[in-house]
Amino acid sequence: MSSHDLSSSPAPARSSCRSCWLAAPGLLWMGLFFLAPLALVFAISFASRGTYGGIVWELTSANYLDLWHPLYGKILGQSLWYATLTTAICFVLGFPLAYVIARSPARWQPVLLLLVMLPFWTNFLVRTYAWMILLRQDGLANSLLIALGVVDAPLELLYTPTAVVIGLVYGYLPFMVLPLYVAVERLDPLLVEAAWDLYASRWAVFTRVVIPLTMPGIVGGSVLVFIPSLGSFITPDLLGGARSMMIGNLIQHEYLVVRDWPLGSAVSFVLMAIVMAAVALYYRHAARTTGPLEGR
Amino acid sequence: MRRGSTGLSLVSSLAMVFLYGPIFVLVLYSFNAAHLSMAWRGTTLKWYAALWHDEALLAATENSLLIAVISTIGATLLGGLMALGMERMPLRRQQIIEGGLVLPLVIPEVMMGVALMLLFVMLKMPLGLTTVMLGHIVFNIPLVTIMIRTRLRKLDPALREAAADLGANSWQVFRHVTLPLLRPAIWGAVLVAFTVSLDDFLVTFFTAGPGATTLPLKVYSMIKSGVTPEINALSALLLVMSMASVALALHLQRREV
Amino acid sequence: MATSSTPPFTVSGLSLSSTPPTIDIRGIVRRHGAVTAVDRVSFQVRRGEFFSILGPSGAGKTSVLRMLAGFEDPDEGDLLIDGRSMFGVPPNRRPVNLVFQSYALFPHLTVLENVAFGLKMRRVSPTLIEEQVRQALTMVKLLGKEGRMPNQLSGGEQQRVALARALVNKPAVVLLDEPLAALDQQLRQAMQVELKSIQEQAGLTCVCVTHHQEEAMMMSDRIAVMHQGRMWQVGSPREVYERPCSLFVSRFLGVSNELPGTIGPWVGEDRVFRPTDADQMPLTVRTVSTEPAGRSATLSLRPEQIHMAQERPSTSDPVLAGRIEKVLFAGSDTKYLVRVGRDRFWETRMVSGTSLPSFAAGDPVFLYWSRADARLFFE
Numbered sequence: 001m002s003s004h005d006l007s008s009s010p011a012p013a014r015s016s017c018r019s020c021w022l023a024a025p026g027l028l029w030m031g032l033f034f035l036a037p038l039a040l041v042f043a044i045s046f047a048s049r050g051t052y053g054g055i056v057w058e059l060t061s062a063n064y065l066d067l068w069h070p071l072y073g074k075i076l077g078q079s080l081w082y083a084t085l086t087t088a089i090c091f092v093l094g095f096p097l098a099y100v101i102a103r104s105p106a107r108w109q110p111v112l113l114l115l116v117m118l119p120f121w122t123n124f125l126v127r128t129y130a131w132m133i134l135l136r137q138d139g140l141a142n143s144l145l146i147a148l149g150v151v152d153a154p155l156e157l158l159y160t161p162t163a164v165v166i167g168l169v170y171g172y173l174p175f176m177v178l179p180l181y182v183a184v185e186r187l188d189p190l191l192v193e194a195a196w197d198l199y200a201s202r203w204a205v206f207t208r209v210v211i212p213l214t215m216p217g218i219v220g221g222s223v224l225v226f227i228p229s230l231g232s233f234i235t236p237d238l239l240g241g242a243r244s245m246m247i248g249n250l251i252q253h254e255y256l257v258v259r260d261w262p263l264g265s266a267v268s269f270v271l272m273a274i275v276m277a278a279v280a281l282y283y284r285h286a287a288r289t290t291g292p293l294e295g296r
Numbered sequence: 297m298r299r300g301s302t303g304l305s306l307v308s309s310l311a312m313v314f315l316y317g318p319i320f321v322l323v324l325y326s327f328n329a330a331h332l333s334m335a336w337r338g339t340t341l342k343w344y345a346a347l348w349h350d351e352a353l354l355a356a357t358e359n360s361l362l363i364a365v366i367s368t369i370g371a372t373l374l375g376g377l378m379a380l381g382m383e384r385m386p387l388r389r390q391q392i393i394e395g396g397l398v399l400p401l402v403i404p405e406v407m408m409g410v411a412l413m414l415l416f417v418m419l420k421m422p423l424g425l426t427t428v429m430l431g432h433i434v435f436n437i438p439l440v441t442i443m444i445r446t447r448l449r450k451l452d453p454a455l456r457e458a459a460a461d462l463g464a465n466s467w468q469v470f471r472h473v474t475l476p477l478l479r480p481a482i483w484g485a486v487l488v489a490f491t492v493s494l495d496d497f498l499v500t501f502f503t504a505g506p507g508a509t510t511l512p513l514k515v516y517s518m519i520k521s522g523v524t525p526e527i528n529a530l531s532a533l534l535l536v537m538s539m540a541s542v543a544l545a546l547h548l549q550r551r552e553v
Numbered sequence: 554m555a556t557s558s559t560p561p562f563t564v565s566g567l568s569l570s571s572t573p574p575t576i577d578i579r580g581i582v583r584r585h586g587a588v589t590a591v592d593r594v595s596f597q598v599r600r601g602e603f604f605s606i607l608g609p610s611g612a613g614k615t616s617v618l619r620m621l622a623g624f625e626d627p628d629e630g631d632l633l634i635d636g637r638s639m640f641g642v643p644p645n646r647r648p649v650n651l652v653f654q655s656y657a658l659f660p661h662l663t664v665l666e667n668v669a670f671g672l673k674m675r676r677v678s679p680t681l682i683e684e685q686v687r688q689a690l691t692m693v694k695l696l697g698k699e700g701r702m703p704n705q706l707s708g709g710e711q712q713r714v715a716l717a718r719a720l721v722n723k724p725a726v727v728l729l730d731e732p733l734a735a736l737d738q739q740l741r742q743a744m745q746v747e748l749k750s751i752q753e754q755a756g757l758t759c760v761c762v763t764h765h766q767e768e769a770m771m772m773s774d775r776i777a778v779m780h781q782g783r784m785w786q787v788g789s790p791r792e793v794y795e796r797p798c799s800l801f802v803s804r805f806l807g808v809s810n811e812l813p814g815t816i817g818p819w820v821g822e823d824r825v826f827r828p829t830d831a832d833q834m835p836l837t838v839r840t841v842s843t844e845p846a847g848r849s850a851t852l853s854l855r856p857e858q859i860h861m862a863q864e865r866p867s868t869s870d871p872v873l874a875g876r877i878e879k880v881l882f883a884g885s886d887t888k889y890l891v892r893v894g895r896d897r898f899w900e901t902r903m904v905s906g907t908s909l910p911s912f913a914a915g916d917p918v919f920l921y922w923s924r925a926d927a928r929l930f931f932e
Binding site for chain 2: 017019020021022023024025026027029030033034036037038040041044093094096097099100101114115116118119121122123124125126127129130131132133134136140170173174227228230231232233234238247248251252255261264265268271272275279
């Protein structure tokens with residue numbers, strides 16, 4: 001205590017915190033341009049649509065009931081399916097990558113991590129567009145498949161659910177790798193060797209030791225991939241067809257094309273509820289697993 | 297796990313090819329002379345030249361830069377002050393604000409876009425450059441606050457106590473110790489905010505009026521009307537720009553003492 | 554144990570000089586939530602004195618230092634520097650400077666800028682700053698390294714910069730927080746000597762917080778022993794070491810060889826002490842204690858006060874029989890672990906290289922000491 005408390009506690013707590021007021025403008029801004037609009041969306045989701053697209057302030061739950069229509073249900077269902085599939089594929093691709101990076105020489109680790117993160121920092125639109133070039137009828141993917149003799153005629157790749165999932169995996173893979181890397185890096189290699197020494201097969205080592213101990217990273221990465229995948233707009237808009245619409249496209253469609261703002265707002269809130277549930281799940285898991293092994 | 301390491305390396309190499317292949321192909325084809333087919337017809341810079349003569353594109357670039365500059369300045373000021381102000385708050389209040397700051401980063405961007413659009417429509421504000429800037433400041437404030445806060449927390453509190461002990465008043469402590477030590481983090485935050493603003497599509501899409509076309513909006517409408525080599529060239533330029541700013545941001549972070 | 558509710562408190566060395574004390578601390582109390590970190594502590598420090606607050610971690614000594622520096626204010630009591638109350642005076646207006654344990658050198662400033670920081674804050678003229686910084690750097694032998702950044706310096710050099718940065722301001726008091734704790738053993742010993750000579754040369758008044766007994770004893774004019782928020786004893790190093798006022802102080806400042814027993818009647822100037830262990834003969838102790846006979850007490854001796862012999866010595870001084878359990882050769886001297894009771898061991902020392910008879914493990918020995926050396930502690 002005597003050694004470090006001299007430098008760990010902040011200056012004496014004065015009764016009023018004058019410097020705290022510095023946060024006020026930013027908080028005000030976020031309240032006005034973030035919380036207020038969200039509240040507005042929430043309010044509108046209980047209003048009715050006017051004849052020409054406006055809003056009629058009549059309290060109703062009709063918008064939420066409308067969501068039970070099979071058409072919306074299908075879009076919601078396939079959004080969840082695409083996001084789940086994306087998360088799973090990201091895990092399968094990302095885990096080996098994270099493992100290799102975490103076990104590579106210390107001075108290479110930042111470089112490799114940077115290589116994984118770099119595409120994320122480039123324009124999302126452009127990255128999605130790159131797949132349009134690759135996947136279109138006369139694109140590189142089809143040329144390659146024909147040259148290899150896998151298929152005779154070009155496949156319909158673009159504007160399919162496959163293209164959407166590829167685009168989502170491509171967009172959010174870095175989100176999976178980063179938390180997994182952190183988790184694997186913290187995993188003591190001696191534990192793996194100890195399990196091996198105790199007659200565990202490689203599969204058993206993976207499922208009984210590596211997976212449980214990297215669980216925080218797995219949960220974190222999955223949430224980080226699942227959330228933006230579920231709410232994505234650009235990827236299904238550019239790579240998907242009319243049949244592979246996702247919630248994001250539905251919201252945009254209701255707002256800008258159909259101009260049914262109340263319904264669009266209701267869809268937005270359903271999306272937000274799912275996202276918040278995923279975040280809550282993550283925090284609960286994080287709180288539970290901050291045990292002696294992970295605690296820092 | 298030595299025996300498994302070849303398998304692991306193989307999958308990771310594939311993942312790397314997967315990450316960089318499409319970008320590489322995109323850049324490569326921006327130099328292809330062929331107009332419509334994917335067949336290689338020799339190298340050319342004409343698509344880049346064509347961009348230079350596209351008036352609408354130049355106007356969009358100007359809009360993008362203006363929005364990025366203003367929103368970066370606004371967010372850095374508001375977010376930086378917020379980080380400083382939060383420091384002395386009771387812990388519970390700090391946690392609440394921090395949780396609130398994560399919200400804009402996790403909620404779907406589409407939703408942020410429509411929510412802002414609704415607000416502006418309700419407030420009868422004409423959609424245009426101003427509304428886009430207001431919106432960009434919203435998603436940049438959390439980024440700036442979190443980055444500067446992270447650095448603030450890593451600062452040894454003894455440094456500021458030492459300055460006070462040596463006779464510095466609270467302004468002098470800030471001016472001579474806190475600010476210089478935060479500088480790399482501030483520049484890092486500026487670059488991140490600038491890049492994110494420059495690349496943003498969705499919030500801009502919903503809050504921009506007809507006159508306020510930005511670069512990503514322009515790229516989107518070009519893509520929607522058909523794949524052309526000009527888009528390849530423009531995309532390649534945007535890629536280079538983002539990568540350069542990330543490289544600069546990382547360089548600044550590394551200089552942090 | 555000796556950690557009873559009210560520690561026996563003794564202060565010595567408070568001379569009645571005409572000048573007021575540089576530091577006058579009057580019954581300060583500091584609470585952190587439910588914990589009382591500092592409990593009614595009072596002491597004074599004279600000009601030019603090197604005063605150490607010694608105690609185990611958690612004793613509250615750092616809180617005292619933080620209150621002197623102005624980072625905390627006492628909940629009760631008052632704290633005067635040069636006769637002026639410091640209550641509510643912020644750190645930047647106090648005539649004290651702190652050498653931080655971590656040094657807290659500004660990483661973005663050069664050695665020169667670090668040392669000049671305090672003068673610059675007080676808007677001293679640049680020419681004067683240069684002269685005084687040069688003086689300070691000369692004193693800590695760092696001339697020629699003005700342009701270096703802190704991370705280009707060794708630990709010992711960083712320590713000197715921290716010291717120069719404090720003393721360049723000519724503060725009324727220099728506060729030192731575990732000043733040598735971050736240095737390795739050899740450098741630490743060299744710096745102890747150097748720090749002391751700088752302090753004497755510059756006539757600095759120092760208050761030093763440390764948990765290292767040897768360091769405190771070597772550098773200090775006076776030591777205050779702190780434990781559980783209270784001050785147990787204040788005195789010169791010799792006084793607190795040789796005449797500790799409690800078992801805690803005795804144990805904390807060195808090896809305390811103890812024997813429990815009861816105090817008996819007077820025999821001339823001495824009193825009889827009956828060890829609880831039935832095997833041992835009653836001993837005589839010279840004491841000024843007026844405790845009634847029959848009261849339980851603990852006898853304590855320093856290793857270097859004890860002599861060893863193979864035969865029972867013919868002396869009127871107390872003798873204790875034992876058996877050598879372990880012989881530990883430690884270079885300059887040899888330590889003997891002697892069993893003096895069923896589960897009771899004493900440590901004795903002999904300087905190596907003398908022609909004294911050598912003892913081996915298992916040998917029966919007789920321990921004896923001057924009756925005036927033994928200390929008695931009552932519970």
